[in-house]
Amino acid sequence: MIIVTTQREGAAIMSIEGRLDGQHAQTAEASFLALAGEGNTRFVFDFSAMQYISSAGLRVVLVAAKKVRSMQGKLICASMNEQVRDVFEMSGFLSILETADSTEEALERLKA
Amino acid sequence: MTDKEEDRTGEAVIRLDNRLDELERLHAFFEEIGVRSNWPDRLKFDMTLSCEELLTNTINYGFPQGGRHVITLSVHSSPAGVEIRLEDEGVPFNPLEFEEPDLSLDLEARTVGGLGIFFAKRLMNEFIYERTDTGNLVILRKTI
Numbered sequence: 001m002i003i004v005t006t007q008r009e010g011a012a013i014m015s016i017e018g019r020l021d022g023q024h025a026q027t028a029e030a031s032f033l034a035l036a037g038e039g040n041t042r043f044v045f046d047f048s049a050m051q052y053i054s055s056a057g058l059r060v061v062l063v064a065a066k067k068v069r070s071m072q073g074k075l076i077c078a079s080m081n082e083q084v085r086d087v088f089e090m091s092g093f094l095s096i097l098e099t100a101d102s103t104e105e106a107l108e109r110l111k112a
Numbered sequence: 113m114t115d116k117e118e119d120r121t122g123e124a125v126i127r128l129d130n131r132l133d134e135l136e137r138l139h140a141f142f143e144e145i146g147v148r149s150n151w152p153d154r155l156k157f158d159m160t161l162s163c164e165e166l167l168t169n170t171i172n173y174g175f176p177q178g179g180r181h182v183i184t185l186s187v188h189s190s191p192a193g194v195e196i197r198l199e200d201e202g203v204p205f206n207p208l209e210f211e212e213p214d215l216s217l218d219l220e221a222r223t224v225g226g227l228g229i230f231f232a233k234r235l236m237n238e239f240i241y242e243r244t245d246t247g248n249l250v251i252l253r254k255t256i
Contacts (some may be wrong), residue, residue: 096219
């Protein structure tokens with residue numbers, strides 16, 4: 001797993017590439033918490049290069065979504081591939097998280 | 113039966129230590145079997161996810177006394193389907209007795225407790241648990 005962080009239009013974009021599984025979940029959570037600690041409240045999780053996610057990875061997204069809500073910020077998960085989306089769907093998370101087809105779309109919505 | 117389906121027959125075993133970085137080897141193992149046994153991507157994904165969920169549980173909670181322990185995963189692949197046996201010497205844990213997650217809760221109330229086992233049960237056709245003399249055995253079966 002590789003995490004690339006970009007600041008764009010007042011939002012923090014976290015691109016999580018590779019596998020977000022039991023091995024890498026803690027690192028991803030720490031990266032998110034560091035960004036939140038720096039005062040970021042608007043986030044895009046870019047999943048375009050994510051190959052795989054398991055429940056350990058979903059936990060990180062859930063922790064982030066709760067934290068962002070407590071900061072009255074916003075988090076959008078963008079560009080899930082089909083298999084990653086199926087895991088989110090199976091977990092029921094699609095109904096409690098905001099998703100977008102692309103990072104561009106997510107940024108547009110964060111501006112609004 | 114096509115040639116491709118005949119090729120699906122095969123056996124493989126991997127022994128993993130109770131460390132989360134062993135998941136790297138788990139993924140490589142399934143990549144290799146997937147290619148060798150002509151598994152469709154979907155099948156490879158479902159088998160990998162189910163095994164990762166069970167392994168992560170075992171690694172995190174199976175050995176409260178600490179120390180190095182081995183978890184054995186064996187795969188039998190045939191044109192009809194795939195059978196996986198996961199054996200550990202951890203504390204007794206029957207995943208089938210674990211409470212199912214409530215998927216209808218809102219964001220504040222949701223947790224991921226039990227989600228991994230729920231995935232494995234949902235993705236497999238059969239999920240069998242056996243308490244052995246030395247530990248736990250889970251058998252997963254997926255028909256193709």
